[in-house]
Amino acid sequence: MSATFLTLQPRPGDEIDPSVDHGIQAIVSGASTAETCNTDLAAGPWDFDARPGYGPGSSMGDVIPTGAPRQGELPAEYRAASEDELHARIRAAKAALGERVVVLGHFYQREEVVTHADYVGDSFQLANAALEHPDAEAIVFCGVHFMAETADLLSRPEQAVILPNLAAGCSMADMASIDDVEECWEQLEDIYGDLTAPDADGLVPVVPVTYMNSSAAIKGFVGRHGGIVCTSSNARTVLEWAFARGRRVLFFPDQHLGRNTAKAMGVPLAQMPMWNPRKPLGGSSADELDGARVILWHGFCSVxxxxxxxxxxxxxxxxxxxxxxxxxxxxxxxxxxxxxxxxxxxxxxxxxxxxxxxxxxxxxxxxxxxxxxxxxxxxxxxxxxxxxCPCSTMYRIHPGYLAWVLERLVAGEVVNRITVPADVADPARVALERMLAAKP
Missing domain, CATH: 3.40.50.10800 (NadA-like)
Incomplete structure (x- = not known):
């Protein structure tokens, strides 16, 4: 298939519909001959809120951790409302709230959500955008869980960060749990010795680096152990920072960003063993780990x-x-x-x-x-x-949820607030501050 409903260029005078949802609805109804990975994407995400799993889309085959957040039932009035009605209610709620609220929309969000965002960007751009509104009472983050956590880390304590659908997690972020990372660190200590002790060149055995797409708990771990956070746009600069301080880097959760970045920096593939938390020593030998420059976590983005x-x-x-x-x-x-x-x-x-x-x-x-x-x-x-095949978890944010959280704010109620505990937040901020200081 060389062209689909969603990629077909318009005839002169026509416009491209930016809505992926409209395209999926056309596929399911038979109005389009394009293909989708799961026809359940045409349903409301509330149909899947009570079920374990990431929902239909790119991550539907990934295994969700036990205890992952789930969303309570969305009131029927939002589930039954038409697209036009939801848009009108969102606009009215935003007008009533004024500067008391700022709505952030990730690049991967539905067009029907992005159209109401005050800022659109990647996870770090949006976290920074929240800082530009220190007087806002609420920050509504239309993205996924780790993004809302980062906004909470960087916002003022009295500001409420709201995730419209608590089931909007991230399968890649979930692939590096805090328990697995701490177990990995202990095993590396058995190989390398004291991980805080620098050698004759002033380099410690391992510096942990986590991608922004990770939980606050992982960012806190990195902050406590002398590490740093990176984004996809500054990963090379961050790896240079880490190599200036350590013999090796433990990079998580995305193996591909770590491998692609280190390879472009000249690190041989043979010096980038994989760490699979389900295997002893991550599936590598002690000799392979001893010769490593970058230890890659066994994680990936299903998109x-x-x-x-x-x-x-x-x-x-x-x-x-x-x-x-x-x-x-x-x-x-x-x-x-x-x-x-x-x-x-x-x-x-x-x-x-x-x-x-x-x-x-x-x-x-x-x-x-x-x-x-x-x-x-x-x-x-x-x-x-x-x-x-959109991102399963980004697609869990729907205008119905956005209308609900905004109208609850108008009524004086904060729902779906995301709060990072202080014992995690303090070291996580340290790791983020190191990233901000590591400029290209």
Whole structure:
């Protein structure tokens, strides 16, 4: 399939619908011949709130941890409301609240949610955007759980950070639990000795580095153990910071970002063993770990794991002049086959900077790709994966939940507040501050 409902370029005078949900509804109704990974995506996410799991979409096959947050039942009036009614209620609630609330929307959110956001960006951009509103009583974060936690870490104590749907977690973040990471650290101590003791060159045996896409507990662990947080846009700078302080880096939870970044810095693949928390010594030998430069956690993003070299080859065959840009969370072979790799913000800026009409094949979440296609109609922009399969957990945020939390605020009630305990928050902030200080 070379073109789908969601990637087909418009005829002159037509516009691209930026809504992935509209495209999925058309697929399920038979109005589109495109393909989706799960027809349940056409249902309201409240149909899945009471069930364990990440819901339909890219992460539906991932195993959710026991005790993961679940969302209580959304009142029937929001489940039954039409799209137009929900939009009207959200606008009315925001108008009533004024500057008392700021709504943040991640790049991967549904168009029906992003349209109401005061700021749109990646997780760290949005956390910083919250800082620009110190007088707001509430920050409504339309994203996933770890993002709301980061906003809580960086906001003032009296500000309430709200996640519209508590079931909006992140399967990749869940792949590095605090218990597994602490067990890994203990096993590394058995191999390397005192992990706080520098050698003759002043380097400690291991420096932990966590991707922003991790829980507050993991960020706190990193802060307590001399480590640092990174984003997809500054991972190289952060690894340079870590190598200046340690012989090795323990990088989690995303193996692909760690591998792609370290490989670009000249670290041989043989010096990047994988740590699988389900295996003794992570599945490596003591000798392999002794010779390691980067120990990669066995984690991944199910959205970006869907992209393949075959998809790139097909895009090039059908569009010889195509410019392929993928996210560094994609597997190494995909990054190597692409023309460029970069963060969501990098992808957005690269398209915006193209002065001549260009064909772009993009390897990242479909909501962003479709929005970019609508925003820049002078270009032909399509997702490498022809199957419409949004991020399962981002898709759990629906206008019905946004209307609910905003109207509860109008009524004087805070629901779905995300709070990070002080014993976790303090060291987590240290790790974030180190990241902010590590400038390219």
């Amino acid at each position: 970006h794991r869907r992209f393949t070299v075959d998809q790139i080859d097909k895009a090039r065959a059908e569009h010889p002049d195509v410019r392929v840009i993928v996210h560094p969370e994609c597997p190494m072979a995909v990054v190597d086959a692409a023309d460029e790799a970069g963060s969501t913000d990098y992808i957005r800026k690269a398209i915006a900077a193209a002065s001549e009409p260009t064909t772009f094949a993009i390897g990242t979440e479909i909501n962003l790709v479709q929005r970019l296609a609508a925003q820049f109609p002078q270009h032909k922009i399509f997702c490498l994966d022809p199957v419409v």
